Amino acid sequence: MVYDELLLSSVLMLAVASYGQTTGVIEGTVKDGSGVPLVSATVYARPQGVVLRAIVPHSSTDAQGRYSLQLPFGRYSLAAGKPEKGYPDALYATFYYGSKKRPEVVLSARNNKATVNLRLGKKAGILVGTVTDASTGKPVNANVEFRWISDPTIAISGSGLANAQFRILIPSATPLSMVVSQTGYENWVYLSKTQRGAIVLGPGEAMSLDIRLKPARPAALSP
Numbered sequence: 588m589v590y591d592e593l594l595l596s597s598v599l600m601l602a603v604a605s606y607g608q609t610t611g612v613i614e615g616t617v618k619d620g621s622g623v624p625l626v627s628a629t630v631y632a633r634p635q636g637v638v639l640r641a642i643v644p645h646s647s648t649d650a651q652g653r654y655s656l657q658l659p660f661g662r663y664s665l666a667a668g669k670p671e672k673g674y675p676d677a678l679y680a681t682f683y684y685g686s687k688k689r690p691e692v693v694l695s696a697r698n699n700k701a702t703v704n705l706r707l708g709k710k711a712g713i714l715v716g717t718v719t720d721a722s723t724g725k726p727v728n729a730n731v732e733f734r735w736i737s738d739p740t741i742a743i744s745g746s747g748l749a750n751a752q753f754r755i756l757i758p759s760a761t762p763l764s765m766v767v768s769q770t771g772y773e774n775w776v777y778l779s780k781t782q783r784g785a786i787v788l789g790p791g792e793a794m795s796l797d798i799r800l801k802p803a804r805p806a807a808l809s810p
Contacts, residue, residue, distance in 0.1 A: 611694030614655040615703040617648050617667045620710065620790075624652025625669055630705065631677045632656050632663040635691065643678065662693045665703050673710035673791055675756045682743040683711065683758045685735070711756035712788025716796035718751050718767060726751030727800055729769040736762040736785050749798070759790040772800040 617628045628648045646654045648667075666677035666689050675683040692701045718729045728751055732744035735758075748755055749767055757763055762785035765777035775798050778784050788794055 608696060608699065610657055610659055611699035611701070612655060612657050613663065613665070613692055613694065613701050613703055614653070615705060616652045617654060617705045617707065618652060619672070619674070619707050622706070624648070625667075625672070625674070625707065626650055626652060628652070628654075628667050628669040628674070628707075629677065630654045630656065630665065630667045632658060632665055632692075635662040635664055637661075658694060660694045660696065660699070662691060665690045665692065665705065667705045667707060669707075670756055673713070673756065674707050675711045675758075679743055682733075682741060683756075684708065685738070685741060685758075709759050709790040712759045712786075712790070713793040714753070714755040714757055714786070714788075714796060715793060716753060716798060718749055718753070718798045718800065720772075721799035721801045727769055727772070729767050729772075729798075729800065731755070732764075732766045732768075733757060734764045736764060739764075757786065757788060759788055759792070762787050767798055767800065769800060771803055773803050775800055 613632060617625045617630060619625045625648060629645050630648065631643050631645045633643050644656060644658055644663075646656045648654045654667075666680040668674045668677040668680075670676050680689060690703050690705070692703055694701065718727045719725060720727055728746065729749050730744065730746045731749035732742060734742040764784065765786055767775040776784075777786055777796075779786070786794070
């Protein structure tokens with residue numbers, strides 16, 4: 588799943604010239620699934636209704652789990668994550684949490700400050716392992732694609748997810764297909780007799796994979 592990177596646009600400021608102020612503040616706290624304040628989590632405020640090209644505005648929480656974002660007036664969708672603690676990167680919130688609507692805030696001259704407290708859901712499942720050439724044993728930096736079995740339109744793919752040695756967070760309690768590929772090799776497809784070919788991990792559950800890519804057979808020559 589590919590997200591457009593976002594740039595704060597002057598369009599967001601058109602209606603506020605008479606007030607002499609063009610920015611507002613979104614603040615609040617981030618707590619983990621048990622309700623404990625989460626330190627050093629990243630909070631993203633994705634501008635809505637615009638197609639833009641820059642880094643999504645974000646902020647980190649302090650020792651009390653608090654964050655604050657100063658932003659141009661406009662409408663924002665909020666999400667938070669902390670991958671190293673098992674809470675996925677919020678930039679890919681749709682892949683991890685499906686189409687569930689995330690909190691939205693509109694900053695304007697009349698409403699230039701908003702408080703949004705975020706409570707993270709279940710931890711992700713964890714895939715760890717290696718990718719190698721089945722013939723030589725040499726490490727291979729490969730491409731990987733995951734799709735929801737229940738809704739194949741929800742997917743994520745890329746060459747940076749399954750390097751020769753990897754740790755990947757996946758949605759927990761969510762059946763997923765997994766395909767690993769690289770030029771010159773046959774595709775590797777995850778197969779499971781118990782889950783109808785899908786990966787399913789519980790919150791915080793880890794699985795180790797030793798992925799060996801078979802070199803592709805040369806195409807047969809026509810007579």
